Amino acid sequence: MIISTVGSHSALQILYGAKKESFSTKVYCLKGNEKLYRRYPVADQIVTVDSYIDLLDIKYENEEIFVPHGSIISTLEKRALDIPIPMIGNREGMYWEMVREKNLELLKKANIRTPYTYKPEEIDKLCIVKFPGAKGGDGYFLCSSYQEFEEKIGELIKEKKVSEEEASNxxxxxxxxxxxxxPHYFYSPIYDRVELLGIDRRYETNVDALGRLSQSHSKISPTYTVVGxxxxxARESFLHKLLDYGDLLREVSVDSFHPGLIGPYxxxxxxxxxxxxxxxxxxxxxxxxxxxxSGSLYSKILFDEEMSMGRRIxxxxxxxxxxNRLDDIIS
Incomplete structure (x- = not known):
C-alpha cells in the first residue's frame, strides 16, 4: 500500500510518518520543487507535475491513499474535492471547511462561540477582514469603518493581491x-474516540514583530501571513475545555456531513x-x-511512543x- 501527498505544507511529516509505519510513499510536486524531497528522502517515488490542476487527471496506483493538506485547498479550492485518488478523511468535511458560511455554521451548531460578523456598511469597531481559502492569512487586514474597508480592499484589488471575486466574498x-x-485533533473510527495530539500557535508577519517597535512606528499596518x-x-486545567470542543465539533459533524469529521482536524x-x-x-x-x-506530551501519553500526526494517520x-475497514476512513 502507498501513502501519497502533495509536496508542500506538511508533506515531510506525512511521508516520514508513513515510512515509520512501513508504508511505501509517493509525493506529487511541482517541477523544480523535487530537489527538497531528494535532500530529505521521505518519498520512495517523486512525481512531478506542471500544475496542481494536473492532479485532477492523475493516474494513481492500486491501494494508494492520498493525504490532503492546506496547499491543495489554497490552490485548487473546491476542485480539490475532485482529485481521483482515495483520500483519508471526509471530502464533504473539506467542502464545509472551504465555504466560510458552512464553517461558521458547524461551529455554531456545536455551541462554540464565534466572532460577530459584519457587512461592510455595518463596521463600527475594530474588525479583521479575511479571504476565502487556506492562504495562511495572506491579504488579511484590520479596519474600523466602512470607509477604511473600502480604501484597503481597493488597494488590494489594484495591487492584484486579491481578485474581485475574493473581495466580494x-x-x-x-x-x-x-x-x-x-489544537490538533484526530478522530479515529477504529478506536471511536477523539484524540488531542498537540497544540501550536502561528507566527505571523509582520504582526508578531510590531510589539518590538517603538511608539513612533505605530502607524505601520499589520499583516497576517503565516511564516511558521x-x-x-496548555494549562492542564484548561485541557478539558479543548477536549470538549473537539468532541462537540465531531458530534455535530456527523449530522451535518455523515459520517462526519474523520482523521485530523x-x-x-x-x-x-x-x-x-x-x-x-x-x-x-x-x-x-x-x-x-517525534510526538507531543499528549500523543506520548496516549501511545507511549513517538507519534506525530503524520504517523497517526x-x-x-x-x-x-x-x-478490513478502509471504507470507514477514506472518501
Whole structure:
C-alpha cells in the first residue's frame, strides 16, 4: 500500500510518518520543487507535475491513499474535492471547511462561540477582514469603518493581491484580542474516540514583530501571513475545555456531513481572559503538527511512543486495512 501527498505544507511529516509505519510513499510536486524531497528522502517515488490542476487527471496506483493538506485547498479550492485518488478523511468535511458560511455554521451548531460578523456598511469597531481559502492569512487586514474597508480592499484589488471575486466574498469579523491557539485533533473510527495530539500557535508577519517597535512606528499596518509555527502547552486545567470542543465539533459533524469529521482536524481559536472564541475549523492536517514529528506530551501519553500526526494517520490506515475497514476512513 502507498501513502501519497502533495509536496508542500506538511508533506515531510506525512511521508516520514508513513515510512515509520512501513508504508511505501509517493509525493506529487511541482517541477523544480523535487530537489527538497531528494535532500530529505521521505518519498520512495517523486512525481512531478506542471500544475496542481494536473492532479485532477492523475493516474494513481492500486491501494494508494492520498493525504490532503492546506496547499491543495489554497490552490485548487473546491476542485480539490475532485482529485481521483482515495483520500483519508471526509471530502464533504473539506467542502464545509472551504465555504466560510458552512464553517461558521458547524461551529455554531456545536455551541462554540464565534466572532460577530459584519457587512461592510455595518463596521463600527475594530474588525479583521479575511479571504476565502487556506492562504495562511495572506491579504488579511484590520479596519474600523466602512470607509477604511473600502480604501484597503481597493488597494488590494489594484495591487492584484486579491481578485474581485475574493473581495466580494471577504469575511468581516470582530477582532478578538487574545492568545491564538490551534489544537490538533484526530478522530479515529477504529478506536471511536477523539484524540488531542498537540497544540501550536502561528507566527505571523509582520504582526508578531510590531510589539518590538517603538511608539513612533505605530502607524505601520499589520499583516497576517503565516511564516511558521510555535509549540504550545496548555494549562492542564484548561485541557478539558479543548477536549470538549473537539468532541462537540465531531458530534455535530456527523449530522451535518455523515459520517462526519474523520482523521485530523483543528479548531482555530483565541483565548481572552473571559472566553474562548473560535474563528474556523479545518478538516485535514494543519502545518503546525509538523512541530511534533517525534510526538507531543499528549500523543506520548496516549501511545507511549513517538507519534506525530503524520504517523497517526498512517497508523489508522494500517489498522483499518488489517480490520478490513478502509471504507470507514477514506472518501
Amino acid at each position: 471577504a469575511q468581516i469579523q470582530e477582532y478578538i484580542v487574545g492568545v491564538t491557539m490551534y 509555527n510555535q509549540p504550545l502547552i 483543528c479548531i482555530e481559536m483565541a483565548l481572552t481572559d473571559k472566553e474562548i472564541v473560535a474563528f474556523e475549523f479545518t478538516s485535514r492536517i494543519v502545518a503546525g503538527t509538523s512541530l511534533y514529528i 498512517a497508523r489508522e490506515i494500517k489498522l483499518a486495512k488489517e480490520q
